[in-house]
Amino acid sequence: MSAVLPALVAVPLLAALVVAVASRGPERFFDVVCNAATAVILALAVMLVGPVLSGGPLSWALGVSGPLGISLSADALSLVMLLVVAVGSLAASVFSVSYMTDYTSKAKYYVLFLLMVAGMNMVVLGGDLLNMYVGIEVAAIACYALVAYGLGKEYLEASFRYQVLGTVGTLCLVAGIGLLYSHTGTLSLADLGTLDDASGVSGVAGTLLLAGLALKAAYVPFHAWLPDAHSTAPSPVSAMLSGVFIKVVGVYGLMRLLFVVFEPGSLLATVLLVVAALSIIAGALLALVQTDMKRLLAYCTISQMGYILLGIAIGTPLALVGALFHLVNHAMFKELFFFGAGSVERQTGTRDIAALGGLNSCMPVTGVTSAIGFFSVSGCPPFGGFWSKLIIIVAAVQAGQLGYGIVAAIGAIVTVSYFLKYEKGVFFGSLPGALQSVKESPATMWIPMVLLAAVCVVLGIVFPWFIDYLLEPAAQAIMLGA
Amino acid sequence: MSMAFVSAVLVAVGLYGVLLKRNLLKVLIGIALMSLGVASFVVIAGSNAGDVDAVSQTVGLVAVIGGGSVVSLMIVTAVRLHEKYGTLDIREMRRLKG
Numbered sequence: 043m044s045a046v047l048p049a050l051v052a053v054p055l056l057a058a059l060v061v062a063v064a065s066r067g068p069e070r071f072f073d074v075v076c077n078a079a080t081a082v083i084l085a086l087a088v089m090l091v092g093p094v095l096s097g098g099p100l101s102w103a104l105g106v107s108g109p110l111g112i113s114l115s116a117d118a119l120s121l122v123m124l125l126v127v128a129v130g131s132l133a134a135s136v137f138s139v140s141y142m143t144d145y146t147s148k149a150k151y152y153v154l155f156l157l158m159v160a161g162m163n164m165v166v167l168g169g170d171l172l173n174m175y176v177g178i179e180v181a182a183i184a185c186y187a188l189v190a191y192g193l194g195k196e197y198l199e200a201s202f203r204y205q206v207l208g209t210v211g212t213l214c215l216v217a218g219i220g221l222l223y224s225h226t227g228t229l230s231l232a233d234l235g236t237l238d239d240a241s242g243v244s245g246v247a248g249t250l251l252l253a254g255l256a257l258k259a260a261y262v263p264f265h266a267w268l269p270d271a272h273s274t275a276p277s278p279v280s281a282m283l284s285g286v287f288i289k290v291v292g293v294y295g296l297m298r299l300l301f302v303v304f305e306p307g308s309l310l311a312t313v314l315l316v317v318a319a320l321s322i323i324a325g326a327l328l329a330l331v332q333t334d335m336k337r338l339l340a341y342c343t344i345s346q347m348g349y350i351l352l353g354i355a356i357g358t359p360l361a362l363v364g365a366l367f368h369l370v371n372h373a374m375f376k377e378l379f380f381f382g383a384g385s386v387e388r389q390t391g392t393r394d395i396a397a398l399g400g401l402n403s404c405m406p407v408t409g410v411t412s413a414i415g416f417f418s419v420s421g422c423p424p425f426g427g428f429w430s431k432l433i434i435i436v437a438a439v440q441a442g443q444l445g446y447g448i449v450a451a452i453g454a455i456v457t458v459s460y461f462l463k464y465e466k467g468v469f470f471g472s473l474p475g476a477l478q479s480v481k482e483s484p485a486t487m488w489i490p491m492v493l494l495a496a497v498c499v500v501l502g503i504v505f506p507w508f509i510d511y512l513l514e515p516a517a518q519a520i521m522l523g524a
Numbered sequence: 525m526s527m528a529f530v531s532a533v534l535v536a537v538g539l540y541g542v543l544l545k546r547n548l549l550k551v552l553i554g555i556a557l558m559s560l561g562v563a564s565f566v567v568i569a570g571s572n573a574g575d576v577d578a579v580s581q582t583v584g585l586v587a588v589i590g591g592g593s594v595v596s597l598m599i600v601t602a603v604r605l606h607e608k609y610g611t612l613d614i615r616e617m618r619r620l621k622g
Contacts, residue, residue: 110582172583179590186597190604198605199617205601206542209555209594213562216587220566223580 043093046086047102047114050124050163053082058156065149073139076152080135080159084128087121094121095515101169113169113230118515122366123166123294126373129497130286131159133490134278137381140484141278141388151191151276158184158282162290170229171219174298178215178258178291182208185287189275200270207267211257215295218250222303234302235522248303248310251295259292261351262320265344269328272343273336277384280336284343285377289369293350297362297520300354314355319449321348326456330463335383335393338464339376342419345453346372352450353434356441362517363509364433370513371426371501375415378494382412385483385491386468395464400473404480407488409469411495416465418498420458426501527568534561548602548612552595559591 057079061072094100094116105111116124135155142148161181168174186208190201223229225247253264260268268288272280296304296314304310325345332338350372353365385408386401387393402409418427431454438447482488501508534557541554563584570580606612 110578172579172586175583176586176590179586179593183590183593183597186594186601190601193604195605195608195617198601198608202548202598202601202605205594205598206551206555209559209591209598210542212590212594213558213587216583216590217562217565220562220569220580220583223566223583224569229579229583 043090044100044102046090047100047116047167048104048112050083050086050167051114051160053086054079054156054160054163058153058160061149061152061156065147065153067149069143069148072149072152076135076156077132077139079156080128080132083159083163084125084132087124087128090116090121090124091512094118095511099519103169112173114167114173115169115232116167117519118512119294119297119366119519120166122370122512122516123290124163126370127159127162127166127286127290130282130373130377131155131162133377133381133494134282136490137281137384137487138278139486141384141487142276144388145191145276151188154184154188154191155279155282157181158188158287162287165290166294168231170231171222171234172229174295175212175215175219178295179212181287181291182212182258185279185283188279189271189283191276191279192274196270196274200267200274204267204271207257207264211254211264214250214254214257216254218247218254221247221250231298234299251299251303252310252313255292255295255299256317259288259296259347259351260344261292261317261347262324262344265321265325268344269337269340272340273334277336277380277387280339280384281377281380284340284380285373288343288347289350289373293347293354293369296351296354297365300357300520301522304355311355311357314351315443315446318348318351318355319446321345321351322449322453323348323456326453326460329460330456332460333395335386335395335398335464335468336380338395338460339379339383342379342457342460343372343376345457346376346419348453349431349434349450352446353437356434356437356443356446358437358441359514359517359521360440361434361437362520363513364430364437366513366516367426367505367509368430368434371418371430371498374494374497374501375418375427378411378415378491378498379419381487381491381494382408382415385487388487389480389483390477395467397474398468398477399471400469401477401480402469403473404477405469405482407482407492411488411491412469413465414495414498416461418502420461421454424502426498426505429502429505527564531561531565531568534558534564536561546614548605548614551614552598552602555598556591556595559587559595563587563591 099117101115103113161177164177186205257264329341353361418425421428421431435447538554538558567584570577
């Protein structure tokens with residue numbers, strides 16, 4: 043079974059190679075290769091669920107042991123992240139089939155997309171910090187190029203800004219990893235988890251790692267690059283960036299290192315709490331004043347990532363379950379929203395909320411699926427977003443952090459208000475004259491939206507089983523410290 | 525000690541370029557210097573009284589490769605931006621809101 047682990051990294055790499063070699067072939071061929079590769083990844087990830095949950099973590103190694111070889115391992119936490127990556131990338135690659143025909147050279151797009159997926163799988167399967175770092179770098183470089191993909195002025199500018207800040211983030215990570223190694227003599231996540239006295243490594247190494255991961259995950263005050271990068275990128279890329287990428291390269295590392303470097307109760311954990319509260323409030327308030335659909339969604343991402351960090355920083359088992367559940371929910375509804383925004387932009391030619399309205403009548407599928415995403419993000423029972431926010435707030439109160447619980451509740455109210463503005467401005471009200479002839483987007487664009495909307499609904503209904511079966515073991519894996 | 529000083533100077537000079545320079549090429553030279561500084565710092569941090577550790581050398585090497593790839597991508601982006609704007613001054617490229 044452990045042979046599946048390298049396959050998860052190798053399949054997208056091979057597919058990228060095939061597309062790159064055949065880059066003069068027909069477009070249809072690239073569509074098939076990319077979608078087949080992401081479907082295989084999803085199948086492989088699902089195959090891992092049973093063995094990992096019943097038989098414990100799997101591992102696989104190539105070459106010498108330790109960080110000089112390649113060691114991959116999968117526990118319940120990796121599994122949750124793998125499933126998020128797999129579902130997210132499959133949906134985004136199906137959506138790309140029609141959407142990316144507006145851009146030139148689909149082959150290059152698919153190569154970069156598949157490299158990004160390979161990098162992310164490497165991050166979540168990496169058994170030591172060096173492998174994780176390599177995965178982060180591969181995924182990030184592919185991402186920088188994808189943001190610049192449109193080659194317009196604003197694409198290039200957003201990408202350049204992202205490259206500068208992202209690289210500063212990676213450099214902080216490398217310096218932190220180097221210091222951590224010089225203190226502990228190991229980079230293996232399993233060994234780091236068994237250290238008796240991990241407190242000695244906090245301080246400078248912890249600060250550097252925290253700064254690097256916070257830059258990658260765009261937490262306030264490191265968020266400046268996110269609204270530009272996530273709103274200018276092509277919509278399937280925005281969806282991957284907001285829904286999957288920043289969680290894998292930022293939040294996942296925080297979770298892995300949580301009980302090694304950021305032990306709850308320590309000064310760094312308090313910093314995490316403050317950063318989480320700032321992100322929730324600042325992201326929500328800035329989203330309130332946006333008039334561009336995708337910029338609003340990008341600021342919403344900052345705010346929702348704050349909830350995930352809040353759960354992680356509280357660090358009780360319940361809070362970690364809440365954080366993981368919110369991570370899964372956010373990945374699903376944020377991809378759904380970006381697909382909706384991409385579909386609206388492609389069919390109407392604008393994403394200015396003020397210029398749109400009444401699209402429910404001519405784009406019913408986009409309208410209904412966005413409404414489902416709206417119910418989930420704004421915390422309407424029984425959708426998934428309600429339960430995950432509730433769990434995080436309850437966990438905050440239980441842990442004696444009443445103030446942070448109140449901040450989270452206020453953030454949830456602001457979330458409802460800006461999404462009401464979004465829904466009313468785009469899908470309800472009267473249809474402007476210029477948009478009378480707008481049609482629903484093609485099937486390859488609305489099918490992933492319908493599937494993600496279905497996942498949002500199902501997650502809200504089956505959440506007790508989902509938590510018991512998958513998220514509890516994942517939270518346990520975080521608590522083990524490795 | 526002197527090596528650690530050199531890497532600190534590299535990072536500091538690089539950071540100065542990234543934060544204060546308004547020319548894209550100078551910003552990316554700053555990034556290149558910072559990544560070299562960090563890579564050498566990682567090697568130095570892992571070495572013990574003249575003995576260089578294989579793992580920290582590997583991390584340093586990977587960091588150099590990663591830094592090099594990012595810098596080459598940044599050069600491409602800067603060239604494209606120069607084609608579009610006819611300048612490398614970031615003060616004249618504010619098409620994006622905050």
